[in-house]
Amino acid sequence: MNRRNTVGVKVGRVQIGGGAPVVVQSMTNTDTADIEGTVQQVYELARAGSELVRITVDRDESAAAVAHIREKLDARGCDVPLIGDFHFNGHKLLESYPDCAEALGKYRINPGNVGRGSKRDPQFAQMVEFACRYNKPVRIGVNWGSLDQSVLARLLDENAQLDEPQPLPEVMREAVITSALESADKAVELGLPKDRIVLSCKMSGVQELIAVYESMAARTDYALHLGLTEAGMGSKGIVASTAALSVLMQQGIGDTIRISLTPEPGGDRSLEVIVAQEILQTLGIRSFTPMVISCPGCGRTTSDYFQKLAQQIQSHMRHQMPIWKKQYKGVEEMHVAVMGCVVNGPGESKNANIGISLPGTGEQPVAPVFEDGVKTVTLKGDNIAGDFQEIVERYVQSHYGQTAA
Numbered sequence: 001m002n003r004r005n006t007v008g009v010k011v012g013r014v015q016i017g018g019g020a021p022v023v024v025q026s027m028t029n030t031d032t033a034d035i036e037g038t039v040q041q042v043y044e045l046a047r048a049g050s051e052l053v054r055i056t057v058d059r060d061e062s063a064a065a066v067a068h069i070r071e072k073l074d075a076r077g078c079d080v081p082l083i084g085d086f087h088f089n090g091h092k093l094l095e096s097y098p099d100c101a102e103a104l105g106k107y108r109i110n111p112g113n114v115g116r117g118s119k120r121d122p123q124f125a126q127m128v129e130f131a132c133r134y135n136k137p138v139r140i141g142v143n144w145g146s147l148d149q150s151v152l153a154r155l156l157d158e159n160a161q162l163d164e165p166q167p168l169p170e171v172m173r174e175a176v177i178t179s180a181l182e183s184a185d186k187a188v189e190l191g192l193p194k195d196r197i198v199l200s201c202k203m204s205g206v207q208e209l210i211a212v213y214e215s216m217a218a219r220t221d222y223a224l225h226l227g228l229t230e231a232g233m234g235s236k237g238i239v240a241s242t243a244a245l246s247v248l249m250q251q252g253i254g255d256t257i258r259i260s261l262t263p264e265p266g267g268d269r270s271l272e273v274i275v276a277q278e279i280l281q282t283l284g285i286r287s288f289t290p291m292v293i294s295c296p297g298c299g300r301t302t303s304d305y306f307q308k309l310a311q312q313i314q315s316h317m318r319h320q321m322p323i324w325k326k327q328y329k330g331v332e333e334m335h336v337a338v339m340g341c342v343v344n345g346p347g348e349s350k351n352a353n354i355g356i357s358l359p360g361t362g363e364q365p366v367a368p369v370f371e372d373g374v375k376t377v378t379l380k381g382d383n384i385a386g387d388f389q390e391i392v393e394r395y396v397q398s399h400y401g402q403t404a405a
Contacts, residue, residue: 006223006255007194009137012081012105014051016198016256017223021286022249023256024276025052025225027085029269032062032069039072041269046080047322048270049277049288052256054083054108057093057100067099081105083139087113087146091126101134106198108139111183112146120150124183128190137196138187142180143229144172144203151179173212176201177219184222197222198256202229206244217253226254233262238275245279274318290317290334293352300360301340309358309385310338316389328400336392337370346370354395356388371395 008018016023026045030038032055042053057063070082084104086093091114094101107127115123131138142148152175159165166174180199187197199222203209209228216224228244231237241259248254257279259272277288294310295301313336317324324331337352339345341360349355349370356379358367367379369391379387 006221007197009195009198009223011052011083011137013079014081014105016225018195020255022254022280023051024049024273024280025054025083025256025258026050026269026273026276027054027258027260028056029263032056032058033065035065035068035072038065038069039076042069042073042080042082043076043078044270045273046078048273049321050080050270050273052081052083052105054085054258057084057086057090057104059089060093060096063093063097063100066097067103070103083108086110086127088115090114091123091130094127094130101130101136104136106137106139107131108141109183110141110143110146111151111179112142112148117150120148121186124186125190128187128192131187131196132191137198138192139198139200139225140180140183140187141200141202141225142176142183144176144201144208145229147172147175148179151175151182169208173203173208173215176203176212177216180216181220184220194222198225199223200225200227202227204228204230206240209244210247213248213253214251217251223255224253225256225258227258227260229260231260231262233264237261241275242279246283249280249283249285287332289321289332290336292317293335293337293339293348293355295340295344295348297340300343301358302361305385306338306340306358309356309388312385313338313389313392317392324396324400328396331396331400334396334400350374353399354392356384358384 006017008020009016014023028038028041030041032038038055045053057066082104083106085108087110109127114120114127155171155175155178159171180201184197184199188194201212201216203212226245226248228241231241245257257276259275261272263269280286281288281291292310292314297307335352337348337355339348339357342363345357349357350373353372355370356367359365365380367384368375369377369379369388
C-alpha cells in the first residue's frame with residue numbers, strides 16, 4: 001500500500017501530507033504558564049529536530065502566556081509552529097485570549113472532551129469557528145481513553161440489533177474511527193476546508209492502533225497523525241511505538257508522528273524526538289543525522305574502547321547537526337562505522353562513507369580508517385578517538401559541498 005497522497009495541510013512553514021515528508025512533532029511537559037521554562041523546552045525540542053511542538057492550553061494563565069512564548073521563541077530565531085492542546089474549555093480560552101488564538105499554528109480538538117451532552121455540538125462548532133476566523137488548521141484527535149461516549153453508545157445499540165453482533169473491541173475501534181470521521185465532516189460543514197484538517201485516532205495497544213489506522217487510511221484521504229498513546233517508559237515505550245508505527249508507515253500510512261514516551265524523572269524530553277527520527281531513518285523514509293554503524297561486541301572485544309568511541313561519535317554528530325544541516329547538503333545521509341575487531345570491522349568500514357576498525361583482544365594495536373571504501377590512514381597511540389573525530393570533521397567538509405547558511 002502506498003498511500004501518501006493525502007490532502008496537504010500547512011501549519012506555518014510546515015506541510016503535513018500532500019506528498020510532503022513525514023513530519024516529526026513532540027509536546028512539552030512544562031506548565032505553559034511558566035513562560036521561560038516552556039520557551040526553553042520548546043527551543044530544545046526544536047533544536048533536537050521537532051518540526052511542530054504542542055503545548056497545553058488548559059486555563060487562563062496558560063492561554064495568556066502563549067503569545068509571549070511565541071514572541072520569545074521568535075526572538076531566539078526559533079520559528080517552530082506551536083500547537084494548542086485544548087480539552088474541555090478551549091472554546092472559552094480562544095474567545096477570551098485572541099492573542100493566543102493568533103499565535104498558535106494549529107489547534108488540537110478532542111471530540112470526546114470538547115463538551116458533554118447538549119454542550120458538545122455548539123462548543124465544537126465554536127472551536128471550528130475560531131479556526132476559520134484565524135485561518136488555522138485543526139487536528140481532530142480522538143483518543144480511546146477519552147472517547148465520545150455518545151458515539152460509543154450509539155454504535156453499541158446498533159451492534160446489539162445485528163443478527164451476529166461484533167465483539168466489543170471491534171465496536172470500540174469503529175467508535176474511535178466514526179468519532180474522527182463524523183467530526184471532520186461536521187467541521188467541513190461549518191466552513192473549515194479539508195486542507196486544514198488532520199485526523200488522529202490514538203490507541204495504547206499496538207494491534208489496536210494498527211487496525212484502526214489501516215481502516216482509517218482505506219476510508220479517507222485526510223492527513224493522518226500517528227502515535228501510540230501512553231506508550232510507556234524506556235525500552236517498553238520505544239519498542240511498542242516502533243512496532244506500531246513501523247507497520248503503518250511501511251504501508252505509506254501516516255503524515256506526521258509523535259512518540260509519546262513517559263520520561264524518566266528529570267529525563268530529557270528530546271528523547272521522543274530522537275526516537276521518531278530514528279524510526280523514520282531506519283525505515284529509509286527520511287534522513288536526519290549521520291548514522292553510526294557499530295557492532296554489539298563479543299569475547300574478541302573485551303575492551304570497551306570501541307563502545308565509548310561509537311557513543312562519542314554519535315553524540316558529536318547529533319550535536320553538530322543543527323550547524324551542519326545549514327552548511328553541508330546531504331550530510332544527514334552519511335554512514336559512519338565504528339567497529340571493534342578484525343572479523344567484520346574492515347568490511348563494514350569499507351561499506352560505510354567513513355569507518356574505523358579498532359583492534360580487538362590480542363590484535364595489533366592499530367586502527368585502519370577507510371573513506372569511501374579505501375584505507376586512508378592507520379591510527380595508533382593514545383589519541384585514536386580524537387584523531388578519528390577530526391577525520392570525520394574533515395570528511396564532512398570535503399565531501400558535502402558547503403552551502404549558504
